[in-house]
Amino acid sequence: MPDISVTMIVVLCAAAAAAGWIDAVVGGGGLLLLPALMLGLPSNVPLTHALGTNKAVAIVGTTGAAVTFARKAPVDVRTAVRIGLAALLGAMGGALLAGVFSKDTMRPLIMVVLLLVAGFVLLRPSFGASAGGGTVSRRRVAAAVLLAGLGIGFYDGLIGPGTGTFLVLSLTALLHLDLLTASATAKIVNVGTNAGALLVFSWRGDVLWGLAALMAAFNLLGGTAGARMALKKGSGFVRGVLLTVVVALVVKLGLEQWA
Incomplete structure (x- = not known):
């Protein structure tokens, strides 16, 4: 493990716990966790080490949240696992190509998509308020496997910001889920x-x-707490956090774009 002060380790563990909570509720914990690692690690540590450590930490909290949701939320685990396996393959492909595409060229596109998402959620207060009901067609499940699985999985491996948020939105739209069930399903895919x-x-x-193991323990605590709060508060609470995270993503990407 690199030479990091005790104070910085405490800060990184706190960031891991907060990121776990955000990820469990609506996704987007990487907004906090990855920048914290980039700032906290010594300058001589390669950026790829921050990216890899971020994934090692995040998977623990996400798994804890997924288990909590699967026990108490009405999740179609079989469908979620199918999408998750496609997402695994997509993320591997994206990670292998990481660095090939310039993030500077991708940021404006991501910002536009996020702004459209925020506008849609604001103008459609009924979006994700309740499930569509009925059986979801095979065509919609196949679309979710391709778009939410392979597509967003590839994006997560390649770039990453907002993956959980994109998963929640796409699963809500494609599978006619309420936001709480979509968030629960997204954890398994994530x-x-x-x-x-x-x-x-x-x-x-x-x-x-070494650092990842320590931070992962706090990420797990945050993820479990976030999942329990989302289950208790319901879709309205998830919608509020969703909008907050989307706005934070846009601000963050905008600052990076024009810095």
Whole structure:
């Protein structure tokens, strides 16, 4: 493990706990966790080590949240696992190509998509308020496997910001889920995206396992607490956090774009 002060380790563990909570409720914990690692690690540590360590930490909290949701939320685990396996493959492909595409060229596109998402959620207060009801067609499940699984999984391995948020929105739209059930389903899929990227980063030797293990314990606590709060508060609470995270993502990407 790199030479990091005790104070910085405490800060990183606190960031891991907060990121776990955000991820469990609506996704987007990487907004906090990855920048914290980039700032907290010594300047001589490669960026890829921050990316790999981020995935090693995030997968623990996401798994804890997924288990909590699966026990208490009306999740179609079989469908979620199918999408998650596709997401694992997509994330592996994205991680292998990480660095090929310039993030500077991707940020404006991501910002536009997020602004459209925020506008849609604001103008459609009924979006995700309740489930559509009835059996979801095979065509919609197949679309979710391709778009939410392979597509967003690839994006997570390649770039990453807002993956959980995109998963919640796409699953709500494609499978006619309420936001709480979509968030619960997204956690299972997100385990797949994190696992796929982590496999590649591990193979490359880009994970600081000692630091990751310590931070992961706090991420797990935050993720479990966030999942329980989302289950208690319901879809309205998830919608509020969703909008907050989307706005935070846009601000963060905007600052990076024009810095």
